[in-house]
Amino acid sequence: MPKPSVQASENNAKKAIAKPSAQEAIAALTKAVAKNIPNKVAEVRKYWEQLKANTKNTDNIELLHRKAHTLAGTMGTYGFEAIATSAKEIELVLQAFDDKSSQPFPTAKLDVLLDNLEEIAVVTSPRKFSQMSTIPVALVSTNKNKANSKVIYLVDDDKDFLNNMEIQIANFGYDVECFSSLGDFDDALAVKEPSVVVMDVMFGEKINGGIDHITQLNNHREQPLRTIFITGGNDLYTRLGAVRANGHAYFTKPLLVEQLVDTLDGLTHQVEEEPFRIVIVDDSIEQSNFAALILKQAGMETKEVNGPLDLLSVLAEYPADLILMDLYMPDCSGLELSQVIRQIDTYINIPIVFLSYEKDLGQKLSALSLGGDDFLSKPVEAWHLVSAITNRVIRGRTMRKFAETDGLTGLLNHSKTKERLEVEIARATREKNTLAFAMLDIDHFKHVNDTYGHPAGDRVLKSLANLLKQRLRSYDIISRYGGEEFVVILPNTTLDEAEKIMDKLRIAFSEIKHYHDKGGFSCQFSCGVTAFPDFSSGISLSNEADKALYQAKASGRNKVVSREN
Amino acid sequence: MLERILYAEDDGDIQQIAILALETLGGFTIQTCNDGLEVLAAIEDFAPQLLLLDVMMPNMDGPTALMKIREIAAFNKTPAIFMTAKVQPEEIKQYQDMGAIGVIAKPFDPMTLADQIRDVWQKREQ
Numbered sequence: 009m010p011k012p013s014v015q016a017s018e019n020n021a022k023k024a025i026a027k028p029s030a031q032e033a034i035a036a037l038t039k040a041v042a043k044n045i046p047n048k049v050a051e052v053r054k055y056w057e058q059l060k061a062n063t064k065n066t067d068n069i070e071l072l073h074r075k076a077h078t079l080a081g082t083m084g085t086y087g088f089e090a091i092a093t094s095a096k097e098i099e100l101v102l103q104a105f106d107d108k109s110s111q112p113f114p115t116a117k118l119d120v121l122l123d124n125l126e127e128i129a130v131v132t133s134p135r136k137f138s139q140m141s142t143i144p145v146a147l148v149s150t151n152k153n154k155a156n157s158k159v160i161y162l163v164d165d166d167k168d169f170l171n172n173m174e175i176q177i178a179n180f181g182y183d184v185e186c187f188s189s190l191g192d193f194d195d196a197l198a199v200k201e202p203s204v205v206v207m208d209v210m211f212g213e214k215i216n217g218g219i220d221h222i223t224q225l226n227n228h229r230e231q232p233l234r235t236i237f238i239t240g241g242n243d244l245y246t247r248l249g250a251v252r253a254n255g256h257a258y259f260t261k262p263l264l265v266e267q268l269v270d271t272l273d274g275l276t277h278q279v280e281e282e283p284f285r286i287v288i289v290d291d292s293i294e295q296s297n298f299a300a301l302i303l304k305q306a307g308m309e310t311k312e313v314n315g316p317l318d319l320l321s322v323l324a325e326y327p328a329d330l331i332l333m334d335l336y337m338p339d340c341s342g343l344e345l346s347q348v349i350r351q352i353d354t355y356i357n358i359p360i361v362f363l364s365y366e367k368d369l370g371q372k373l374s375a376l377s378l379g380g381d382d383f384l385s386k387p388v389e390a391w392h393l394v395s396a397i398t399n400r401v402i403r404g405r406t407m408r409k410f411a412e413t414d415g416l417t418g419l420l421n422h423s424k425t426k427e428r429l430e431v432e433i434a435r436a437t438r439e440k441n442t443l444a445f446a447m448l449d450i451d452h453f454k455h456v457n458d459t460y461g462h463p464a465g466d467r468v469l470k471s472l473a474n475l476l477k478q479r480l481r482s483y484d485i486i487s488r489y490g491g492e493e494f495v496v497i498l499p500n501t502t503l504d505e506a507e508k509i510m511d512k513l514r515i516a517f518s519e520i521k522h523y524h525d526k527g528g529f530s531c532q533f534s535c536g537v538t539a540f541p542d543f544s545s546g547i548s549l550s551n552e553a554d555k556a557l558y559q560a561k562a563s564g565r566n567k568v569v570s571r572e573n
Numbered sequence: 574m575l576e577r578i579l580y581a582e583d584d585g586d587i588q589q590i591a592i593l594a595l596e597t598l599g600g601f602t603i604q605t606c607n608d609g610l611e612v613l614a615a616i617e618d619f620a621p622q623l624l625l626l627d628v629m630m631p632n633m634d635g636p637t638a639l640m641k642i643r644e645i646a647a648f649n650k651t652p653a654i655f656m657t658a659k660v661q662p663e664e665i666k667q668y669q670d671m672g673a674i675g676v677i678a679k680p681f682d683p684m685t686l687a688d689q690i691r692d693v694w695q696k697r698e699q
Contacts, residue, residue: 033593034683041586077629081658082586084680092680096658298662301678305658 041086046231048079049129052095056122063113073102089307094125100391130234131276160272161196163187163218164208164238172521173206173263179516180269181478182276190221197225203276204256206268209239209246216249223253234275238263262523266471273474284308284401285327289319289345290334290363299332299363299393306394316340319349328358329401333380335364346380357407359400363388414488416466417473425487425495429546432485432499436540443540444498444506447553448472451532451565453492464524468531471520479513494533495550503539507570510535514568532566542573575694579621581606581638582656583630590683599687609633613641616648623694624653625677628668639671654693656681 052075059068076098084092098121101114160182164170170186177184185202187193190211211217218237226232232254239246240261250258257271286308290296293314300310311326313319316337322328331349335342342362349355359381382396412424420428429445436443450456450468457465469492476486476496485497498506514533521528536556543549556571563569578601582588588605595601604619606612608630624642626635633641635655643649655668658679665676675693677686 033597034590037586037590037593044586074629074631077658078584081679082584084658085587085590085683087680305678305680 038086041082042088045083045088045091045129048082049091049126050231052076052079052098052125053122056118060115060118063115069102069105073099076102084305090128091125093306094121094128097121098125126231158276159183159185159200159202161185161187161193161202161205163190163193163205165189165211166208169261173265175519176265176521177269177272179520180265180272180474182269182272190217194225203234204272205233205235207235207237209237209241209250216246219246219249219253219255222255226254236268236271236275262528264467264523265520266467266474269471269474273478284397285311285329286332286397286401287311287313287319287322287326287328287330288332289313289316289337289342291316291337292334295334302390302393303332303397305390306398308397316342316345319345320352323349323355323358329404330359330361330397332361332363332397335362342380357404359404361396361400363393417470417488419473419476419494420485420487422487422489425485425489425497426546428485428487429497429549432497433540433544433546433549436499441500442502444501444503444537445539445549445553446496446498446506446510446535446537446568447489447550447557448494448496448510448533448535449557449561450492451534451561453531456529456531460522460524460526460529464522468522471522472517472531472533475513475517475520479516480509495553501539503537503542503570503572506537506539507568510537510568514566518566534560534565535568536560537568537570539570575601575622575691577602577604577619577621578623578625578690579604579606579612579616579619580625581608581612581630581635582627583607587627587679591681591686594681594683594686595690598684599690601687601690609635609638609641612638616642616645620647621651623690624651625690626653626655627679628655628657636668636671639673643672652694652697654690 052072055068055072055075059065059072062068076095080092080095080099083089083095098118101117101121105111105114158181160177162170162173162177162184163186164173165188167188170188174184174186185196187196193205205222207218207222209216209218211221214220222233222235235253235255236257236259237250237253237255238259238261239250247258256275259268259271284303284307286303288296288299288303288310290299290312291314293312296312296314300312303310311322311328313322316339319331323331331346333342333345337345342364346360346362349358349360361382361384362380363384381400384393384396412420414421432443435441450472453465453468456468469488472494473486473488476494480486480496480498483499485495485499487495487497489495496510498509501509514535518530518532521530534557536553536559538549538552538556540549543552552571552573556569559571560567560569578595580588580591580595580603582591582605588607592603592605595603604615604621606615609626610633612624612626613633624639626638628635635657639653642651642653652674653672654675654677655673656677656679657664668676674697675690677689677693681689
């Protein structure tokens with residue numbers, strides 16, 4: 009029997025020193041755990057491969073089950089919720105299998121889940137613990153994983169190509185390091201891990217030299233390198249080789265930088281999605297607590313409303329993604345309440361999910377006809393509740409995105425931008441802050457479309473959108489105002505600062521090379537900048553920026569002009 | 574007053590943050606075990622006032638450990654709290670029937686874990 013650990017006395021001794029730095033201790037623990045994530049995930053992978061070799065072995069099933077369970081628990085505790093959820097899914101699949109062993113083993117499903125887990129593990133960061141907002145110290149460092157997230161290794165024996173690509177990719181905010189020999193690349197790899205390797209397929213004399221090299225490296229690594237292959241050829245055999253070497257993407261030359269950067273963004277960026285915000289309406293506090301507990305465990309944010317008549321005032325202040333509502337309540341039923349909500353335009357898109365003991369199909373149907381989106385019967389299983397709500401929220405958010413953004417660039421559209429501008433002006437007024445407003449227009453864009461074709465023009469628009477997204481701060485508002493016109497709203501920024509920022513962007517954009525069938529070309533933009541409180545309304549800001557933009561165009565284009573009152 | 578807690582959890586990372594939450598932030602005295610067997614080995618010497626047991630552990634899980642502990646006369650009334658990631662009503666009921674005074678859902682919030690335990694403890698005393 010193993011001896012119980014004797015940590016009690018030791019920890020007591022440390023207590024006096026440790027107390028003031030509890031938050032640092034948690035941060036340190038979280039850091040240590042974060043560092044160990046790749047190993048933990050690799051371990052799960054190992055047990056999965058072991059099990060895959062013999063899916064009849066119940067011991068191996070049990071082992072993987074336990075590993076997945078533990079990983080879910082640890083990751084959940086330290087706030088790495090995406091990983092926790094992913095591991096939980098693996099656990100659930102194994103659990104479901106345990107119960108009905110007459111079914112074929114879900115190998116394909118688990119393969120997908122394992123891949124998913126590995127992908128998530130690379131781009132994850134912990135959430136902050138709920139109570140920590142009261143402690144004025146930044147607690148959970150997310151920089152650990154991000155450290156090398158911008159480092160790209162570009163490997164190609166064509167030096168001209170390297171020089172050209174280095175500038176262009178760097179323009180999108182990446183740290184690019186170039187290697188024209190595999191030996192140099194290996195040396196650099198030993199010192200620092202890049203986030204992504206962009207590797208030429210054909211190296212020197214060898215037709216698949218790049219692929220072979222990556223394959224060899226990966227054979228000695230726990231985690232395969234994330235690799236994008238580029239090549240002059242496009243035959244299936246080479247593509248197959250690239251896939252086998254764990255290539256994440258495959259591009260043929262001439263390379264479309266926007267496409268490459270899109271892929272790099274996908275592989276490196278952690279897209280931090282805001283937590284789902286769920287309003288729970290239930291007259292029973294216990295019931296709403298229970299639902300809230302389940303949803304919080306799944307990483308959602310909840311607000312409980314126990315008096316149905318309070319719902320409207322809560323909705324007015326809380327940007328809910330979904331309403332989870334009990335059907336039978338005193339004062340007013342869930343059906344009546346959903347009708348009321350649906351009569352208010354602002355809330356017409358909020359999904360409503362009913363939760364009740366209702367078994368009668370007629371009642372369910374009438375609940376749905378009156379504006380409900382789904383119906384869950386109590387007692388509802390935790391995973392069912394979470395998955396029903398997750399699906400609804402994702403769809404709701406996607407719909408909202410379609411309504412508010414431009415399809416080509418993913419930037420906010422004209423009407424949403426005007427709305428946001430008013431909100432930001434109100435905020436700046438309240439906080440006695442400045443705000444800058446810039447209007448950009450791509451020079452001679454009609455000429456681009458006419459000469460190189462509309463697909464090339466679209467790529468130019470996308471590359472400007474990407475550049476703005478990459479270079480500006482997360483709370484800056486970027487929009488495609490129409491055609492080749494873009495608007496940028498920079499909160500907490502003065503006119504001078506904004507002018508400098510926009511000028512840097514102007515230079516960066518002019519350095520991007522755009523490709524089409526017959527070769528490369530570059531584009532420039534002109535820009536007009538104004539600022540609040542110099543101009544105090546949305547209309548005056550945009551009118552004056554428009555005038556400044558006209559001035560920039562009239563005085564020779566490819567420049568930034570600012571305008572004071 | 575609640576001071577001595579015997580805590581069982583198989584995952585080292587979770588142990589660490591729980592110890593921090595309970596000792597540093599909560600001021601309890603904690604003895605940590607890695608599974609149910611270790612709990613049985615440690616309980617007489619440590620004489621805990623409260624058992625805090627993870628449900629799923631290798632070698633011996635939390636519920637089994639609690640049943641074994643109930644066979645020891647000195648600890649057949651020691652209150653126990655389970656920690657589990659599965660919070661389904663039937664399961665909670667089942668643990669309560671076994672004599673658990675509370676169930677704490679995992680993942681827990683380290684900043685409030687000690688308060689949660691004190692809450693459960695006080696409710697039981699009332």
